[in-house]
Amino acid sequence: MSTVPMDWVQGPWLVQFHSVSIAAYNALCLENREFPHWIISYVKEGNVTTTSGGESHTVRSGDMMLHPPHLPFSEYSVTKGVHLWMHVSIQCAQHLELLQLYRVPPVVTIPEPARYEAAFMRLLTVWDNPGVPFRDLRLTSGMLQLMEHVLSGWEKAGSPERSEAYDSARDRFARLIGHMSVRLHEKLSRGDLAALVSLSPNYLDRAFEREFGLTPMQMLREMRLKRAKQLLEQSEATLEAIADNCGMADASYLCKQYKKQYGMLPGEYRESFRQKRNYNLYG
Template identity: 35%
Template sequence: MSSIIHSQFDITVLDVIKIQYQKRVLFDYVQSCYTVSYIQKGEVLTTSSEGEYVASAGDVMIHRPNEPFNVISKMEGVHYLFNINAKVKDGDNFFKLFPLGKVIRIRDQSEYERRFDELRSLWLQEEEDFRNVQVGSLAFFLLYEIMESTKLGGRRSSRDPYVTDRFNEALKYMEERLDQEISREELSKLYHMNPVYFSRAFQKIYKLTPMQMLRKLRLQQAKQMLEYTDYTIEHISQRCGYYDASHFSKVFRGEYGRGPAEYRKSIEYTKTNIATP
């Protein structure tokens, strides 16, 4: 008894690379194929139109073609990646028929790494028919491992918890420069991020855009200065980044329900009553 197997899988491997780095920054990077990038060492932040994800050792990142993405790491790392086009059946895109998450935790990392090393070794050899079959088979095996890992719950969602201290550097930067002009673009450069992506990621953590947070920090400082110093309203407004005292008073009133002078008087009244026996 015999069986005839018709292949329904058409795979084209375009490159197989090992990347080692001290720090890594890809900003608005666009490619024409899929990139399957396994993190053997390190941790990265990756952002795209799909959302924002933190990927660490043992995870695979899948970058879609013709969609800009960022990859940022401030630590030493090693990535195993291959660029690929894959089709099944009547030319349908493999990744559309079998949608995978942006970041996936690999179930058997040592086996994945071993198979990748085989793929890399074959890729560096001279081309021949048998070699191409082996390359395609190993690439298919790696895709199979990714799919099986997804079934076991390895798919990572953009709803994964964020590291809440991630933007502490931006907050500190704002707090130290409340009397200066600060833009979203300026803050995003601290993280080598696209300003739009930075603003979205920041807002997901703090429920405020960076500029709304800057306004909040300025008004909080103004409030403290009104409570604990004798500085004039004009001086406080300048120290808090408002060079027009009347505009500062309007913004302060909108936030706290009374103008700076009224607020200071109410604080003084409260302190006096508390101090009076």
């Protein structure tokens, strides 16, 4: 099962397209292809064998192939086929690729193929028309709709993780962030985090900060405070319970850190949120 909880990865989303296209063929032989961003290829018609990272998978009509950046892959078919494919990057608020944090396997069955295909054709129409109004907004919206279909298929299959054979060096940090996200309630030290990725604490701090602009412990603090903010908005839990859920010593420490981060105490934020939530604009 995936180490990243389904409600943790948040926007805003940065979507960058490099290609959107339809490919039809009588036979297919792509060998050791490599791209700087994700290749997301939906098999509308045909049967394909794909290999990458020493693994081989059979892909049928209605399945999606996901090829990670900078990892050579091959695709073979001796029969006719049609692929709806994209070369794209999708980053979330954690400055990581969406598919790094959601460790979706290389092949996913799409639950509602007709709806996916219709959404793709809408996206392709926008891609092929540079002058269309609000093009970037339409492209981003369309891509997120398509990814919802992919993630729904993954969830329906039980959210199995792709193997480490598909990992890049940056994926190691994605796994670390995933571990942090499900252990917010635990007392984690620098040494604990470094052990998760088999690095020394000092080296991890330097390498992690080069990628994200903050150390793992600083990111862990931000994640805990974001989780506390969610609980203040979505539950009636006491401050002591929220502090415990977020790995903080007690309510007093939570209040101190929350005030430092957001400029108000947790109780003040909860009351302000309730007032806004219950406000009737047209009442």
